[in-house]
Amino acid sequence: MQSKLDIVIIAASKSKELxxxxxxxxxxxxxxxxxIYVVETFNKNxxxxxxxxxxxxxxxxxxxxxxxxxxxNQTKSEYVGFFNNDVIFTENWGKNLxxxxxxKRALSGSPFCxxxxxxxxxxxxxxxxxxxxxxxxxxxxxxxxxxEIIGKFDETFNFWRSDNVYAKQIKNxxxxxxxxxxxxxxxxxxxxxxxxxxxxxxxLTHSEYxxxxxxxxxxxxxxxxxxxxxxxxxxxxxxxxxxxxxxxxVLKQTFTDFELIVISDGCDKTIEIYQEFASDDRIKCIQIPxxxxxxxxxxxxxxxFSKGQYTIYLDSDDYYESDHLQKVNSWLKDxxxxxxxxxxxxxxxxxNTAIKKVQLQMASAGTSSICHKNDLDVKWGHGYTHDxxxxxxxxxxxxxxxxxxxxxxxxxxxxxxxx
Numbered sequence: 001m002q003s004k005l006d007i008v009i010i011a012a013s014k015s016k017e018l019x020x021x022x023x024x025x026x027x028x029x030x031x032x033x034x035x036i037y038v039v040e041t042f043n044k045n046x047x048x049x050x051x052x053x054x055x056x057x058x059x060x061x062x063x064x065x066x067x068x069x070x071x072x073n074q075t076k077s078e079y080v081g082f083f084n085n086d087v088i089f090t091e092n093w094g095k096n097l098x099x100x101x102x103x104k105r106a107l108s109g110s111p112f113c114x115x116x117x118x119x120x121x122x123x124x125x126x127x128x129x130x131x132x133x134x135x136x137x138x139x140x141x142x143x144x145x146x147x148e149i150i151g152k153f154d155e156t157f158n159f160w161r162s163d164n165v166y167a168k169q170i171k172n173x174x175x176x177x178x179x180x181x182x183x184x185x186x187x188x189x190x191x192x193x194x195x196x197x198x199x200x201x202x203x204l205t206h207s208e209y210x211x212x213x214x215x216x217x218x219x220x221x222x223x224x225x226x227x228x229x230x231x232x233x234x235x236x237x238x239x240x241x242x243x244x245x246x247x248x249x250v251l252k253q254t255f256t257d258f259e260l261i262v263i264s265d266g267c268d269k270t271i272e273i274y275q276e277f278a279s280d281d282r283i284k285c286i287q288i289p290x291x292x293x294x295x296x297x298x299x300x301x302x303x304x305f306s307k308g309q310y311t312i313y314l315d316s317d318d319y320y321e322s323d324h325l326q327k328v329n330s331w332l333k334d335x336x337x338x339x340x341x342x343x344x345x346x347x348x349x350x351x352n353t354a355i356k357k358v359q360l361q362m363a364s365a366g367t368s369s370i371c372h373k374n375d376l377d378v379k380w381g382h383g384y385t386h387d388x389x390x391x392x393x394x395x396x397x398x399x400x401x402x403x404x405x406x407x408x409x410x411x412x413x414x415x416x417x418x419x
Contacts, residue, residue, distance in 0.1 A: 005033040005094045006077040010067055011085045012042040022085040026051050029089045039071045064162045065153035072147060084138035090184040097141055097183035100125045106176040107143040110136045111183035125180045129167040134179045137163025138187050149173050168217040172307050220257040221325055222308030222374060223250060226298040227316040228265035234414035236317040240273060247277050249319035255326040258282060261302045266290025296380025311374045313367035321407030328371050337398040338372035340365055343408040346419045355405050362388045368408045
């Protein structure tokens with residue numbers, strides 16, 4: 001008996017077929033958890049053996065997340081799992097999942113379905129928020145603390161892609177989610193297809209839904225700024241002052257829908273300077289242990305915590321002209337995976353600049369000249385030329401699209417300029 005776990009199964013018993021599917025799920029769950037709750041959303045007279053019955057009859061306006069919220073209030077255990085009715089639980093699925101969640105300090109998790117998910121790298125578990133890769137809407141297990149942090153599952157979105165909404169909610173709050181590959185719950189899918197056919201829903205198109213979701217949960221840009229103010233070869237002079245200049249240039253942007261993520265690379269001085277600007281809640285500072293010189297782990301830390309639709313970069317010894325984000329936003333199209341553009345070099349202390357014509361080649365294109373979607377599975381590598389090698393990773397998704405002259409001002413290039 002897994003005493004830490006209650007499970008909730010959502011059912012709409014409109015037909016004998018759906019009743020049989022729910023009974024199959026309950027039978028497979030017996031002995032794998034503490035309590036089994038079935039929330040019936042259609043037939044107030046139905047009753048299932050081996051389950052505690054809850055009723056949330058929603059014949060015309062079914063709201064999946066509202067049902068989950070009501071059911072959660074009836075559960076008692078430390079962990080609660082929410083499932084569609086079309087699943088089959090295997091032995092020790094709950095024990096294995098909770099053990100891995102606790103070892104990885106994850107408050108949210110999903111079991112693995114070999115019928116609809118893959119484990120290409122033969123891992124024990126994996127961290128992330130991508131639906132049907134890390135997170136499955138038909139199978140989510142949460143520590144009760146999740147509800148303390150997010151309040152409740154968002155009821156704004158009725159049924160379709162409720163898992164996408166949940167992924168946004170927990171990512172925005174910094175709640176870690178994992179998929180556990182030795183926790184097996186098979187998603188039969190036939191039942192869910194039947195359920196979807198019988199539910200009378202107005203389904204948004206993908207683009208309409210994405211726009212609605214992004215407007216509520218996503219900022220437009222996540223600006224990632226790595227920072228180490230200690231000594232190293234080729235470093236710019238007066239870097240504390242230049243860090244302040246960089247942050248102030250972001251705050252002066254005419255386009256204001258952004259978050260700035262400053263990554264302190266084991267540098268307490270960075271934290272001190274961040275505190276001067278901490279009253280603006282668009283600015284965040286993440287402190288990580290000191291990384292090796294030219295380690296991609298610094299920017300990867302920023303990607304991990306970013307929530308914008310698009311990611312853009314700023315080095316702490318450079319700055320933006322006031323219309324930089326406005327320009328980049330005007331160039332972006334809905335189908336853009338990433339774009340690149342010309343940047344500028346500061347030529348003197350009077351603020352004069354020269355446009356640098358960027359080409360997709362080494363020593364030309366870099367962090368100062370790219371903007372990419374935030375939800376790509378890309379990572380920064382390490383060492384010299386890591387900027388262009390990252391761009392090559394982006395090129396695996398699309399060739400990119402060249403735009404115009406941006407307002408990114410390069411102020412420091414080792415052995416060349418330091419203004």
